[in-house]
Amino acid sequence: MKIFNTLTRKKEEFIPITEGKVKMYVCGPTVYNFFHIGNGRTFIVFDTIRRYFEYRGYEVSFVQNFTDIDDKMIKKANEEETTVKNIGDKYIEEYYKDADRLNIERATVNPRATEYITDIIEFVKSLVNRGFAYEINGDVYFSTKKFNEYGKLSGQNLDDLQAGARINVDERKNDPMDFAIWKAQKLGEPAWESPWGLGRPGWHIECSCMAKKILGETIDIHGGGMDLAFPHHENEIAQSEALTGENLANYWMHSAFVNVDNKKMSKSLNNFFTAREILEKYDADVVRFLMLSGHYRIQINFSQDLLESAKASIERLYNCINNLENLIDEVNENKISEEEVVYLKSLDKYRDKFIEKMDDDFNTADAISVLFDLTKDINSNVGINSSKELCEKSLLVIRELGKPLGILQKSTKQDLDSEIQALVDQRQQARKDRDFALADKIRDDLKNRGIVLEDTPQGVRWKKVD
Numbered sequence: 001m002k003i004f005n006t007l008t009r010k011k012e013e014f015i016p017i018t019e020g021k022v023k024m025y026v027c028g029p030t031v032y033n034f035f036h037i038g039n040g041r042t043f044i045v046f047d048t049i050r051r052y053f054e055y056r057g058y059e060v061s062f063v064q065n066f067t068d069i070d071d072k073m074i075k076k077a078n079e080e081e082t083t084v085k086n087i088g089d090k091y092i093e094e095y096y097k098d099a100d101r102l103n104i105e106r107a108t109v110n111p112r113a114t115e116y117i118t119d120i121i122e123f124v125k126s127l128v129n130r131g132f133a134y135e136i137n138g139d140v141y142f143s144t145k146k147f148n149e150y151g152k153l154s155g156q157n158l159d160d161l162q163a164g165a166r167i168n169v170d171e172r173k174n175d176p177m178d179f180a181i182w183k184a185q186k187l188g189e190p191a192w193e194s195p196w197g198l199g200r201p202g203w204h205i206e207c208s209c210m211a212k213k214i215l216g217e218t219i220d221i222h223g224g225g226m227d228l229a230f231p232h233h234e235n236e237i238a239q240s241e242a243l244t245g246e247n248l249a250n251y252w253m254h255s256a257f258v259n260v261d262n263k264k265m266s267k268s269l270n271n272f273f274t275a276r277e278i279l280e281k282y283d284a285d286v287v288r289f290l291m292l293s294g295h296y297r298i299q300i301n302f303s304q305d306l307l308e309s310a311k312a313s314i315e316r317l318y319n320c321i322n323n324l325e326n327l328i329d330e331v332n333e334n335k336i337s338e339e340e341v342v343y344l345k346s347l348d349k350y351r352d353k354f355i356e357k358m359d360d361d362f363n364t365a366d367a368i369s370v371l372f373d374l375t376k377d378i379n380s381n382v383g384i385n386s387s388k389e390l391c392e393k394s395l396l397v398i399r400e401l402g403k404p405l406g407i408l409q410k411s412t413k414q415d416l417d418s419e420i421q422a423l424v425d426q427r428q429q430a431r432k433d434r435d436f437a438l439a440d441k442i443r444d445d446l447k448n449r450g451i452v453l454e455d456t457p458q459g460v461r462w463k464k465v466d
């Protein structure tokens, strides 16, 4: 399996620290608002990577943190006249609602920064004791010059970085590139007791500390959006590696942005769509399809057209599922024939191809093309004269390959709730009674709800079209 490692700027063979296991840490959301679909892409990408490792038989420890203390959290709490803790509680709950709907598997652990304050203080203390950090009036800064490899992740050297750096007026650090790992309390801010007085942790130290505490000194994969490579991950490396002398992560992975009009979707630019508002109109399968139909290292320029085309594409895949589900109810023969066994075996080539594509730095774009080839093959070879077993097993192949992508797991039958079924039955009765006006009305009403009926030799079938 090959992974593009931001650290070496190369695709490398994945060699886990412990055979059969993967330890992953992904930077999660700052919980002061609903997440937007730019954030959503990063969550979906790493969820897919995790799912794929699991599909390949790895046991994955997946940690994604919640940043629940920072300037934005404090500002939001002030605006809403409540505590930072309440804001965190609220938006963590909302995060789970949206993430669950997006079929994002729950992490092994979702640590909250504020639950690790004691460990963070210990971490900072050790860095000060070893001479990697210094205190000025209650702030503690990491001294980037002391860490020889500073800049190795982003491929920049300290001199160039320094030339471009500016010191904010409220900062009292020795060197422009130094960064705060502990911040003295400002008026009205939440704070914790520390050897440097009341204060709170800096953002970078939280991830260094939680990754170490939960997963150990060296992890297999550290991930996040592209914007985090510098300075966040660079600073995490400096702090963690200064402390332990070990590599923080063997592989660094960064997913590309979702843009709008070629600008990064972000809360500050106010050019965002929340996952929640998109999910009101589009299914999770559509959103995941959109995010995964391009390679994770290529930017997506988000638009309504893109959503619509993702919707049309996923529908084509679901039509095959719908067809198979109907056939399972309708075909006469139960047992698979010898000829069909041979055909079923021929589908292995799609599985092999899918794995080949995903093994190549999680090329979901090409893996999805394989899914289209598979369904095309099934559509032309499995039909009303096939055995039930073949229909079932073909369906299982589609589901199997959809699972690592978190798509194609729904039954098209589940939508047939009793209300719709009752209407379909009522329409059949009306036709029998030759009440064509009523029959047509029911048909039109269903159509308005996005359900179309088809008369087939096997009876009335229905399909959801949006």
Ligand code: AMP
Residues within 6 Å of the ligand: 027, 028, 029, 030, 031, 037, 038, 039, 040, 041, 042, 223, 224, 225, 226, 227, 228, 255, 256, 257, 258, 259, 264, 265, 266
């Ligand atoms: P935040 O809540 O801003 O701290 O971001 C949470 C995660 O979403 C981080 O891994 C970010 O790198 C990622 N992220 C933020 N904006 C975007 C975007 N427009 N496209 C893709 N990922 C993003």
Ligand code: ZN
Residues within 6 Å of the ligand: 026, 027, 028, 207, 232
């Ligand atoms: Zn982080």
